[in-house]
Amino acid sequence: MEVLLVTVVAAAIIYKIGREVLGSFRHPDDEDLLEYWQGITREEDRSAYRQISEHLASCDRCRDRLDELRKRPGGPGAHSPMITRRY
Numbered sequence: 001m002e003v004l005l006v007t008v009v010a011a012a013i014i015y016k017i018g019r020e021v022l023g024s025f026r027h028p029d030d031e032d033l034l035e036y037w038q039g040i041t042r043e044e045d046r047s048a049y050r051q052i053s054e055h056l057a058s059c060d061r062c063r064d065r066l067d068e069l070r071k072r073p074g075g076p077g078a079h080s081p082m083i084t085r086r087y
């Protein structure tokens, strides 16, 4: 029984730490969001791309901010005619 208890406690601790690590991931700043949106992050830093994807999935604030950045005049597209618009 002791082994089972240790396993359960260890799993709970790992779960808690995992939650904290994900939760403490900083909000990407505007520049990060723009590069993410433009596909630059995906090309240059796979792990950062995945982190931002995961962050956006759980953070309404950053999703809203990304929407704002996309709508902003002079935002993505204005200075980078090479990027593919996805909207």
Ligand SMILES: [Zn+2]
Pocket: 026, 027, 028, 055, 059, 061, 062
């Ligand atoms: Zn956020």
